[in-house]
Amino acid sequence: MILMKDIVREGHEVLREVAQEVQLPPSQEDIEILNRMEEYLKNSQDDDLSEKYNLRPGVGLAAPQINISKRMIAVRLEDDNGKEYHYGLINPKIISHSVEKSYLTAGEGCLSVDRNVPGYVLRYSRVTIKAFDKHGSEIKLRLRGLPAIVFQHELDHLNGIMFYDHINKQDPFYAPEDAMPIDR
Numbered sequence: 001m002i003l004m005k006d007i008v009r010e011g012h013e014v015l016r017e018v019a020q021e022v023q024l025p026p027s028q029e030d031i032e033i034l035n036r037m038e039e040y041l042k043n044s045q046d047d048d049l050s051e052k053y054n055l056r057p058g059v060g061l062a063a064p065q066i067n068i069s070k071r072m073i074a075v076r077l078e079d080d081n082g083k084e085y086h087y088g089l090i091n092p093k094i095i096s097h098s099v100e101k102s103y104l105t106a107g108e109g110c111l112s113v114d115r116n117v118p119g120y121v122l123r124y125s126r127v128t129i130k131a132f133d134k135h136g137s138e139i140k141l142r143l144r145g146l147p148a149i150v151f152q153h154e155l156d157h158l159n160g161i162m163f164y165d166h167i168n169k170q171d172p173f174y175a176p177e178d179a180m181p182i183d184r
């Protein structure tokens with residue numbers, strides 16, 4: 001199982017690399033990596049297991065964060081309507097997005113960042129993502145709200161981008177008038 005010691009922290013060059021596309025259909029090894037990433041999120045959200053293994057709870061994880069420079073991400077969260085988003089995605093990409101932007105009023109964090117970095121992270125309010133599942137089938141996701149934010153955070157990791165790269169240096173809590181705040 002993935003433990004915190006397996007998660008690389010900022011400063012490690014892999015977090016600033018553009019990760020490699022995964023060959024399709026995915027190999028057993030790649031499927032296993034994705035399963036372990038999804039398992040980490042599940043364990044980290046379980047009160048007993050997260051305490052027992054000292055896991056920082058996470059709603060998403062990207063392969064570069066476990067020092068695997070491949071385009072794979074896992075997401076595990078529930079939106080405020082109770083809809084579950086439990087995904088392991090291969091070669092995800094944004095194929096369309098809104099002009100409007102959104103941001104979490106609480107800011108963002110990252111399992112690879114052991115410090116608080118205050119500020120608003122502006123992201124597209126709505127995104128359509130095309131990806132492949134572990135069976136190699138193509139899937140299309142239309143996301144908004146918290147799911148849209150989380151998926152964009154994970155996709156950034158595949159392109160060597162950290163959440164704080166988006167924070168306005170002059171005014172960290174700057175948000176355009178027409179941006180939509182999300183309280184979570």
Ligand SMILES: OCN(O)CCCc1ccccc1
Nearest residue numbers: 058060108109110111150153
């Ligand atoms: O890359 C995933 N990760 O570092 C865990 C935190 C995920 C996350 C936290 C806040 C807003 C969006 C995404």
Ligand code: NI
Nearest residue numbers: 109110111112
């Ligand atoms: Ni992160």
